[in-house]
Amino acid sequence: xxxxxxxxxxxxxxxxxxxxxxxxxxxxxxxxxxxxxxxxxxxxxxxxxxxxxxxxxxxxxxxxxxxxxxxxxxxxxxxxxxxxxxxxxxxxxxxxxxxxxxxxxxxxxxxxxxxxxxxxxxxxxxxxxxxxxxxxxxxxxxxxxxxxxxxxxxxxxxxxxxxxxxxxxxxxxxxxxxxxxxxxxxxxxxxxxxxxxxxxx
Amino acid sequence: xxxxxxxxxxxxxxxxxxxxxxxxxxxxxxxxxxxxxxxxxxxxxxxxxxxxxxxxxxxxxxxxxxxxxxxxxxxxxxxxxxxxxxxxxxxxxxxxxxxxxxxxxxxxxxxxxxxxxxxxxxxxxxxxxxxxxxxxxxxxxxxxxxxxxxxxxxxxxxxxxxxxxxxxxxxxxxxxxxxxxxxxxxxxxxxxxxxxxxxxx
Numbered sequence: 001x002x003x004x005x006x007x008x009x010x011x012x013x014x015x016x017x018x019x020x021x022x023x024x025x026x027x028x029x030x031x032x033x034x035x036x037x038x039x040x041x042x043x044x045x046x047x048x049x050x051x052x053x054x055x056x057x058x059x060x061x062x063x064x065x066x067x068x069x070x071x072x073x074x075x076x077x078x079x080x081x082x083x084x085x086x087x088x089x090x091x092x093x094x095x096x097x098x099x100x101x102x103x104x105x106x107x108x109x110x111x112x113x114x115x116x117x118x119x120x121x122x123x124x125x126x127x128x129x130x131x132x133x134x135x136x137x138x139x140x141x142x143x144x145x146x147x148x149x150x151x152x153x154x155x156x157x158x159x160x161x162x163x164x165x166x167x168x169x170x171x172x173x174x175x176x177x178x179x180x181x182x183x184x185x186x187x188x189x190x191x192x193x194x195x196x197x198x199x200x201x
Numbered sequence: 202x203x204x205x206x207x208x209x210x211x212x213x214x215x216x217x218x219x220x221x222x223x224x225x226x227x228x229x230x231x232x233x234x235x236x237x238x239x240x241x242x243x244x245x246x247x248x249x250x251x252x253x254x255x256x257x258x259x260x261x262x263x264x265x266x267x268x269x270x271x272x273x274x275x276x277x278x279x280x281x282x283x284x285x286x287x288x289x290x291x292x293x294x295x296x297x298x299x300x301x302x303x304x305x306x307x308x309x310x311x312x313x314x315x316x317x318x319x320x321x322x323x324x325x326x327x328x329x330x331x332x333x334x335x336x337x338x339x340x341x342x343x344x345x346x347x348x349x350x351x352x353x354x355x356x357x358x359x360x361x362x363x364x365x366x367x368x369x370x371x372x373x374x375x376x377x378x379x380x381x382x383x384x385x386x387x388x389x390x391x392x393x394x395x396x397x398x399x400x401x402x
Contacts, residue, residue: 002203002245004216011212015205044203173383173390180379189374 007037007095009177009196013124014044016174016198021122023090025049029079029113030097031072032057036064037095038072049089050074051082079109084116092117093124099157102145106157110167117201123171124198127159131180131193159195171199208238208296210378210397214325215245217375217399222323224291226250230280230314231298232273233258237265238296239273250290251275252283280310285317293318294325300358303346307358311368315402322402324372328360332381332394360396372400 005011017026024046028038031050038048038061052058052074065072077083079094080101092113098106110125117123128135130144135158138148144158161178175198182191206212218227225247229239232251239249239262253259253275266273278284280295281302293314299307311326318324329336331345336359339349345359362379376399383392 004212004219006216008209008213008216011205012209015207015209018205174385176383178381182374182377184375 002043005037005040006035009126009194010037010040010093010095010124012175013091013093013122013198014041017041017046017091017122018044020200021090021120023118023121025089026091026093027051027082027084027089027113027116028074029082029092029094029109030100031074032059032061034060034064036061036072036074038074039064039068039070042070042072046091048072048074049084051077051079053078079112080105081108082112082116086115087118087121088116090118090121091123092121095124095126098125099128099159100154101157102142102155103157107167114171114201119201121201122174122198123201124196126194126196127164128156129178129180129193129195130158130160131191132158133191135193158193161195164195164197168197168199171201174198174200203244206238206241207236210327210395211238211241211294211296211325213376214294214323214399215242218242218247218292218323219245221401222291222321224319224322226290227292227294228252228283228285228290228314228317229275230283230293230295230310231301232275233260233262235261235265237262237273237275239275240265240269240271243271243273247292249273249275250285252278252280254279280313281306283313283317287316288319288322289317291319291322292324293322296325296327299326300329300360301355302358303343303356304358308368315372318402320402323375324400324402325398326368326400327395327397328365329357330379330381330394330396331359331361332392333359334392336394359394362396365396365398369398369400372402375399375401 026046028050032052138146177196179194227247229251233253243249262275339347378397380395
């Protein structure tokens with residue numbers, strides 16, 4: 001029985017890619033961790049490539065790939081300077097990852113994702129919103145940008161509902177979803193805020 | 202290759218059912234249509250039952266089941282009076298369906314869904330929110346309840362963000378997601394509003 005990947009919004013992206021794009025080359029920016037969603041795309045016949053900034057997260061993803069007999073093509077790298085030529089991928093995404101940088105670096109990364117995406121290619125990217133319960137927590141280092149403790153200090157950048165639209169002004173927004181998710185996490189009810197985009201170049 | 206079902210929020214419900222419930226008996230209230238999500242649950246080993254009010258929608262679901270070699274167990278019925286004993290199902294859901302009734306009938310239906318759900322069982326139900334672009338359209342027949350034209354006149358009931366919480370006061374809310382989805386539909390950008398609940402009895 002196939003595993004359900006916890007990155008639920010990527011099921012919509014996969015559906016759109018399947019329905020609207022014959023190009024099966026896909027890039028994940030922030031591809032590491034113990035449940036790498038490239039595995040899902042691989043099962044659907046995609047030729048996968050991933051970039052991961054953190055060595056530990058890269059190892060976790062490689063361990064997952066090994067134990068599932070999948071070669072996901074994830075390598076160490078920085079999404080602000082993607083080591084791929086222009087218009088190389090039919091599909092590019094970054095899930096729950098890009099907001100772990102300052103907004104100046106988010107912008108660089110989105111420009112890079114757009115650069116390596118083919119014309120008419122599809123892109124998913126999501127942001128934290130200012131609805132999130134952690135927005136405002138920790139030392140402020142910019143415009144709704146905070147240094148917050150996860151296991152180590154990590155930047156979290158938060159966006160108002162329309163703030164990120166400008167990144168996609170030269171693209172076509174197919175889906176934009178503003179989500180406020182309340183859920184029980186480690187015994188506590190938490191409130192998370194996200195804004196997900198699916199766009200076409 | 203497995204089809205991706207367009208009812209994306211049900212992937213989270215399926216994940217939670219898989220992870221938190223060994224009972225594989227599931228009921229869909231409003232189970233008809235040309236892409237019945239019970240098919241997804243069936244693929245994951247669930248013993249499926251469905252109730253559908255509309256004969257045409259029932260036929261579409263049966264046609265889908267036939268062409269996919271699946272017996273989904275969908276029958277004509279009314280979710281306000283479910284023809285099942287108390288505590289019969291481990292999992293019950295209603296997706297994009299319950300809001301096509303007046304609120305008095307929605308309440309009856311939720312009481313019925315709770316009645317047929319086992320203790321500790323899991324339930325998914327979603328509502329239209331007042332953020333939806335159609336809220337306010339057509340003749341008002343109650344409290345944010347409108348008769349609107351789809352192919353035929355259909356009731357649509359809309360909820361404020363916390364209004365439906367009271368249905369689940371005797372249950373545990375595991376996930377509550379308020380979603381505002383903008384998407385291109387038949388060439389137009391539309392704005393849909395939903396509130397999804399996953400609760401445990």
